[in-house]
Amino acid sequence: MGEKLSGKIAIVTGAAQGIGAYYVRGLAAEGASVILTDINDCDGSVETLKAEVPDAEYMVHRCDVADEASVQGMVDSVIERFGKIDILVNNAAFFAGLSRQPFEEISVEEWDKVLGVNLKGVFLCCRAATPIMRRQNCGKIINIASDTMMKGTPRFAHYVSSKGGVVAFTRAIAKELGAYGICVNSVAPGLTTTDAMQSEPGYSEERFARTISTRALARVQTPDDLVGTVVFLASPESDFITGQCIVVNGGDNLY
Secondary structure, X not given: OOOOOOOOEEEEEOOXXXXXXXXXXXXXXXXXXXXXXXXXXXHHHHHHHXXXXXXXXXXXXXXXXXXXXXXXXXXHHHHHHHOOOOEEEEOOOOOOOOOOOOHHHOOHHHHHHHHHHHHHHHHHHHHHHHHHHHHHOOEEEEEEOXXXXXXXXXXXXXXXXXXXXXXXXXXXXHHHHHHHOEEXXXXXXXXXXXXXXXXXXXXOHHHHHHHHOOOOOOOOEOOHHHHHHHHHHHOHHHOOOOOOEEEEOOOOOOO
């Protein structure tokens, strides 16, 4: 087990499956105690974590990131158990199951749901965790965005807007929190294959083939491609990096 994050307490939202579960294992492998939080059951993620990082210290807390009371309850539980928060990875997002459609046809209900989880959720988690980090005079916040906000991916306006908002929010609060030694950055993944995505009814390898053809590194992106960047931003190696968006997409659509 590595030591880059030894003694650190790390929260990962959206940890029940997919990329979030990989972030959990990556942080734990470097010595962090991890809190897996999700609106869904995290049993599968915990089983894999125990198999791959047997010595990992972890905690599970069910949380709806779009609900203020739920988020505050999660943070309170973490403080009760560990007494501090060093790392917050805002990964939870509403993506699976979203259909592509012209923006005029997106219902207000669906727009609110996407923005509620993907942007409001980041706001609520940051708002609940930063008072702890301020008292500590240190902390790392990593907000997961998407390269769709750079491309303006059509027929996906709610998702693209939410992730563009994540980048803007990251930059804004980085300025506010710098005086407290808190670094706030975002990571913008490209289209990444996950078990959850492959099980979707509309999953198609052709969709990935189109994306691969526009990449400088012409292959499928996997969750493992993102873990190193998140660990770096969580570690002391990135102590003078804040307000940035790191795009991890294999050089897709370089301009």
